[in-house]
Amino acid sequence: MLIGLLEDDSAQAQRISGLLEKEGHAVLHRDLANSFVSDVLSQPVDLIILDWELPDKSGLEVLKGLRQELESKVPVLFTTQRDSEEDVVAALRAGADDYLVKPVGEAELLARIEALSRRSGIKSDRPLEIGPITLDKQNEQILVDQQAVKLTRKDYLVALCLIENQGKVLSREYLLKEVWGIDSQLDTRTVDVHVSRVRRSLNIGPEMGYTIRTVHGHGYRLEKTP
Numbered sequence: 568m569l570i571g572l573l574e575d576d577s578a579q580a581q582r583i584s585g586l587l588e589k590e591g592h593a594v595l596h597r598d599l600a601n602s603f604v605s606d607v608l609s610q611p612v613d614l615i616i617l618d619w620e621l622p623d624k625s626g627l628e629v630l631k632g633l634r635q636e637l638e639s640k641v642p643v644l645f646t647t648q649r650d651s652e653e654d655v656v657a658a659l660r661a662g663a664d665d666y667l668v669k670p671v672g673e674a675e676l677l678a679r680i681e682a683l684s685r686r687s688g689i690k691s692d693r694p695l696e697i698g699p700i701t702l703d704k705q706n707e708q709i710l711v712d713q714q715a716v717k718l719t720r721k722d723y724l725v726a727l728c729l730i731e732n733q734g735k736v737l738s739r740e741y742l743l744k745e746v747w748g749i750d751s752q753l754d755t756r757t758v759d760v761h762v763s764r765v766r767r768s769l770n771i772g773p774e775m776g777y778t779i780r781t782v783h784g785h786g787y788r789l790e791k792t793p
Contacts (some may be wrong), residue, residue: 568684571612572596573603573629574646575621579669583616586673587680589791591695591733600624608636614683617663619647619654627661634662642683646671695730697789698776700769702730709769716768721746725761726769729779729789738786762787 570587574580575598584594595612597603600621607615615633619626630643645663647654655666664686665679695702701710708715709726718726724746728737739755746761765771766779773792780788 568613569593569595569610570680571603571607571615573600573616573621573626574598574618576618583671583676586676589734590677591697591731593696598622600626600629604629604632604636607633611637612641614680614687615641615643616680617643617645619645619649619658627657630658630661630663640687642687644679644683697730697733698791700730700771700775700777702727711769718765718768722761722764722768725758726765729762729765729787733789734791736782736785736788741786758786 570592572580572583572587572594574583574596577598580596580598584596587594595606595610597606598621600623617626617630621629626645626647630645633641633643642664643662645658645666646669647658647666648669649655650668658666664683667676667679695704699712701713703710704727707723709718709723709730710716725742728742728745739758742758742762743755747757762779771777771779771789776792778790778792780790782788
């Protein structure tokens, strides 16, 4: 999912962007309202995280403008140090879908984003980039360094699950159900074979900056190497 982030605090923006990218999202970050609005109108995003206090315009003004300009109802999460009921009501009436008071906890932020995505029915087909890997769901292919990699259908689906759930442990049973459409009628070693092939085909390893880690007794996790 492509998330637009309007935040003028560079440390805060870096923290939020890093967190979202670790979860597999792409981030369009700007620190000025005018440039953010211009870019969001020309490059539609799936969800917006909006700060209130900005150097050139208030987040409330930005929100009202976007609601008038955008054709689709993009979910907007407001983040601010303002915690009065009056401010919360003003943001919600201006078109915000949710409201978080700073400092924003990472777990709560991710949970709010997940809830907004679920409520709005977001299912983005935008290419998802993880290091040199690009997942092109629309064309059902995976590229490494912009070169398409030939994968079997099952290998593609295994890679899709791992990339979309980067940082999460996926059990063999989960992969069987998602890829083969069954619960546990196939030997789970079948999953091991396909994960190994994906790892080899996409050259996933420490030198790439990502690895598929075997979590003994649980399954697999695609994660960024330290």
